[in-house]
Amino acid sequence: MTATLPALPRSDADPFGHDILEDPTAFHAELRDAGPVVHLERYDLYAMGRYQHVHAALTDWQAFQSGAGVGLSNFRYEKPWRPPSLLLEADPPAHDAPRAVVSKILSQRAIRRLHEQWIRDAEALVDEVLAAGPTFDAVPALAEAFPLRVFPDAVGIAREGREHLLPYGDHLFNAFGPANDLVAKGAPRIAELSAWVNAQCARDALTPDGFGARIWAAADHGDITHDQAPLVVRSLLSAGVDTTVNGLTAVLYALATTPGAWQRLRTDPGLARVAFDEAVRWESPVQTFFRTATTDVTVDGAVIPDGKKILMFLGAANRDPRRWAYPEVFDLDRDPSGHVGFGMGLHQCVGQHVARLEAQALLTVLARRARTVELAAEPVRHHNNTMRAWASLPIRIAV
Numbered sequence: 161m162t163a164t165l166p167a168l169p170r171s172d173a174d175p176f177g178h179d180i181l182e183d184p185t186a187f188h189a190e191l192r193d194a195g196p197v198v199h200l201e202r203y204d205l206y207a208m209g210r211y212q213h214v215h216a217a218l219t220d221w222q223a224f225q226s227g228a229g230v231g232l233s234n235f236r237y238e239k240p241w242r243p244p245s246l247l248l249e250a251d252p253p254a255h256d257a258p259r260a261v262v263s264k265i266l267s268q269r270a271i272r273r274l275h276e277q278w279i280r281d282a283e284a285l286v287d288e289v290l291a292a293g294p295t296f297d298a299v300p301a302l303a304e305a306f307p308l309r310v311f312p313d314a315v316g317i318a319r320e321g322r323e324h325l326l327p328y329g330d331h332l333f334n335a336f337g338p339a340n341d342l343v344a345k346g347a348p349r350i351a352e353l354s355a356w357v358n359a360q361c362a363r364d365a366l367t368p369d370g371f372g373a374r375i376w377a378a379a380d381h382g383d384i385t386h387d388q389a390p391l392v393v394r395s396l397l398s399a400g401v402d403t404t405v406n407g408l409t410a411v412l413y414a415l416a417t418t419p420g421a422w423q424r425l426r427t428d429p430g431l432a433r434v435a436f437d438e439a440v441r442w443e444s445p446v447q448t449f450f451r452t453a454t455t456d457v458t459v460d461g462a463v464i465p466d467g468k469k470i471l472m473f474l475g476a477a478n479r480d481p482r483r484w485a486y487p488e489v490f491d492l493d494r495d496p497s498g499h500v501g502f503g504m505g506l507h508q509c510v511g512q513h514v515a516r517l518e519a520q521a522l523l524t525v526l527a528r529r530a531r532t533v534e535l536a537a538e539p540v541r542h543h544n545n546t547m548r549a550w551a552s553l554p555i556r557i558a559v
């Protein structure tokens with residue numbers, strides 16, 4: 161006898177539509193409250209919004225694969241728009257060698273040498289911004305300018321052209337979603353931008369001392385093949401800019417709008433790191449990622465059929481009241497560890513120590529220079545199929 165399975169809760173919402181991208185809060189609550197897995201009819205997708213189930217799916221790489229793509233497009237049936245990432249869009253065992261190489265190059269220990277230089281870079285940038293006046297848009301002036309300076313320097317690419325990394329990243333993160341207006345907007349330039357990014361991954365385009373050169377040295381050492389090296393460098397250039405731009409914007413927005421938060425950071429600059437992780441929990445710059453079911457997978461009594469896409473709402477899980485007290489509050493007294501803003505399991509963000517070091521450098525310097533930080537006008541959202549972002553964050557600083 162076949163037991164009758166309970167019908168899955170369904171939703172006809174479009175999580176990639178402009179209304180939900182503008183403010184996903186209400187949709188996230190509906191998703192979590194509807195059940196552990198919700199069928200999104202519009203895309204024939206299986207969505208998870210509760211912390212417990214998102215966490216479990218992220219750590220179960222055997223049932224929920226990445227190799228068929230971590231966007232809506234299923235690589236079993238559709239050709240990817242660019243050669244798949246050897247890290248993000250791969251499963252063990254193929255995933256493991258590139259991951260081990262990057263993990264070592266970006267380890268907390270290996271990047272410590274960058275700390276002093278990044279503090280100096282932050283001082284130069286903050287002085288330059290403040291010299292122009294107390295009011296400015298923190299998105300271009302700080303959140304974009306700082307990562308665009310320090311990260312490509314650390315990878316070892318040229319100064320010229322590095323602003324291309326922003327529209328490249330914007331399209332990459334849109335392309336994980338459906339082929340909507342946001343993808344159409346980025347399409348006309350993507351061939352040119354990809355060609356530029358790919359050219360930066362060549363050995364002779366890279367300085368001899370950066371992360372890029374270390375990836376090539378790992379190929380010489382036999383840890384990965386020489387064919388793999390440029391694609392691994394491409395992962396750094398793909399994942400390392402927009403993510404930190406939006407992470408920095410998130411923490412600046414949080415500190416500018418949470419009463420008392422700036423004063424706490426001023427008094428105890430050691431809070432910079434927890435402030436950043438709490439902002440990554442609270443805002444979840446990477447909102448969503450997909451997996452693909454490798455077989456008929458049963459979750460809480462419901463079956464996700466083989467080959468179907470599962471959409472994990474990191475942003476909803478990071479504000480699940482089943483896991484977090486007062487989840488909507490940005491709270492410097494909270495322990496945000498365990499958030500899934502950097503993912504979880506064997507794909508968990510390999511660049512997270514780099515991101516934290518960037519945030520620590522910028523926030524430490526700002527905390528020294530700025531007595532107060534407040535909004536100078538209403539911020540404006542930037543819509544992206546994957547990222548929670550701001551187009552503009554006008555702030556006023558008193559020195």
Ligand code: 8QM
Pocket residue numbers: 245246247248249394395396398399403446
């Ligand atoms: C997202 O190309 C890549 O390897 C890659 C691209 C984007 C990401 C990660 C890896 C999660 C930040």
